[in-house]
Amino acid sequence: MIEPHSPQSCDLLIEAGWVVPVEPHGVVLDDHAVAVRNGEILAILPRAEARARFAAAEVVERPGHVLLPGLVNAHCHNPMTLLRGVADDLPLMTWLQDHIWPIEGALIGPEFVADGIELAVAEMLRGGTTCASEDYFFPDVQAATYKRLGFRALVGLPVIQFPTAWASSQDEYFDKALEVHDNWRGDALVRTCFAPHAPYTVSDESFARIRMLADQLDLLVHLHLHETAHEADEAVKQHGMRQIARIDRLGLLNSQLIAVHMTALTEAEIALCAERGVSVVHCPESNLKLASGFCPVEKLRRAGVNLALGTDGCASNNDLDMFGEMRTAALLAKGVAQDASALDAASALRMATLGGARAIGMGETIGSIEPGKRADLVCVDLREIETQPLHHVISQLVYATGRQQVSDVWIDGRAKLRQRVLVDIDTDALKAKVARWRQRIATMPAAR
Known part of the structure; x- marks a missing residue:
């Protein structure tokens, strides 16, 4: 028997x-x-x-x-949830230079970063997002906050050409980046990558150093690239070549690159990204709100480029809603391509899940429901x-x-939201912290 x-x-x-x-x-x-x-x-x-x-x-x-x-938000500035609704309806550079950067200059610190991320995690969990690729200052605080909240994240190690509250010199940016990377090496939930801000705020010398360290440490590079046509035009004036050509000359246009925004691309640039294995993160709602231009998503998809979705920060979106981002991405792709079959629903969902996971180096771990994955x-x-x-x-x-x-x-496998109720976050305490930040920001001239 x-x-x-x-x-x-x-x-x-x-x-x-x-x-x-x-x-x-x-x-x-x-x-x-x-x-x-x-x-x-x-x-x-x-x-x-x-x-x-x-x-x-x-x-x-x-x-x-x-x-x-779980949905993967492949590009965000989550501490900026505290700036949601500040300086709306302005052009990108006016918004950034006259409002966002002055406010951040006055407020950025460990408490601002930790509270902003907690608000973002609460919002993301309630919207089905379980992983974020973060690009902001104080990555040590970011990593500790994500870990405390049990949220999966790729934390960017910032590099930018001017002093900030995080670092006062290029050497300090790199020294601190390596320290944070070492402290979080091998963590199950939190990983790190380099996050140079953009070609117009990072020097060739810093890019060369990033390339060397990224190769040595096997780290991804998370970069705003071709965000607007104006940036591409200015790059030609300053460097004699478009941004992608400059990044390629510096050895960074490869499978380690997470290229964010990517509007105003030529056919040759699309083909080159496909050939080099670059992942592109599309942020449709932020691009629309800031009138930054249109990412040619369908052309990239047909060329074989791995595509992901991001919300960008709440100061330019103004939410972290990946369901909304999927819908906008699918509809916008059809309008840009003038083809109703462009970016079908299954492909949009793939961008928000497995495409995002692959872009941030976690495709073997998350992004699809398969035995052996988390x-x-x-x-x-x-x-x-x-x-x-x-x-x-x-x-x-x-x-x-x-x-x-x-x-x-x-x-x-751990419950973070159970029948619409957050499991690990005290929402009343969180709202009280956010209210204090609102009162503080409201007194600043740049917030108006």
Whole structure:
């Protein structure tokens, strides 16, 4: 007589009306479950099979919900949540030089960074985002705050040509960058990369040093590049070549580059990015709000460039809503390409998940629901009036779903949002801290 197999133990079994694994592309699995143990995805299988195969410490039943990978915000300045709504409706350089930089110059410090990130994490979790690629000052504080909140992050090590509250000289920027990198090397949740601000604020000497260290330490480089046509024109006047050509000459146009914005690209530049393995982060809503230009997303996609999505900072967006970003990206791509089939829903979702994970060097760890990957997962309730009738799950996620329909979020298999309630963040205390920052910022002339 053959004895029946005993069920395997697992920590968590999530049962959902649908599972969208992202890989394979465009697949929707009806009435499936995902088993998790020690923060790792064990299996994706039909719900009835899952019940028979696994003895779970916790079973989460979400009929009428879709389970998908956690969204990846591949470019943000999260402490700037505290500047949400400041100096709206202004051109990029006026907004930056006359308002944002003066306010930051007066306020930037460890407390500002920590409180801004906590506000951002609360917002991102409530919107289904489980990982962010951060680009701001005080990366030591950023890393510690993300770790404390149990949120996955790629923390940029800033390099910029002028003194800031973080560093007063180029040597200090690099010395501090290496110290932060060493302190967080090998951490399970927080990784680091170089984050030179932009070609117009970083010298050739600093770029050469970044290239050398990035190669030695195997670090990515997170860079604003071709944000506007004006920048490209000014680069020709100053350096005799467009920004991409300069970055290429300095040896940084390669598979380690996370190129953010990328408007005003030529066909040759698109082909070169594809050839070199550059990842492009598209920030459609920030680009629209600042009238920065249009990233040729469909041309990049057809050329084979890995594409990701980012919100940019709350001072230029003004939210961290990746569902909104997906919808805007898909619609804008169609208008720019003058092709209604450009950037279909499944491809937009891929940008916000696996494309983002690959861009920030975490494609083997997160971004899709596959056995062996970390259990960064999101449940979205599609039973609401706004997403009925439900003809096509992925289409509904991209074109009709609002972030308020996110019900549950897990990072590394740990619950971070449970039926719309944040698990680890005291929202009343957070709101009180934010109110104090609002009062302080309101007194500053640059905030008006």
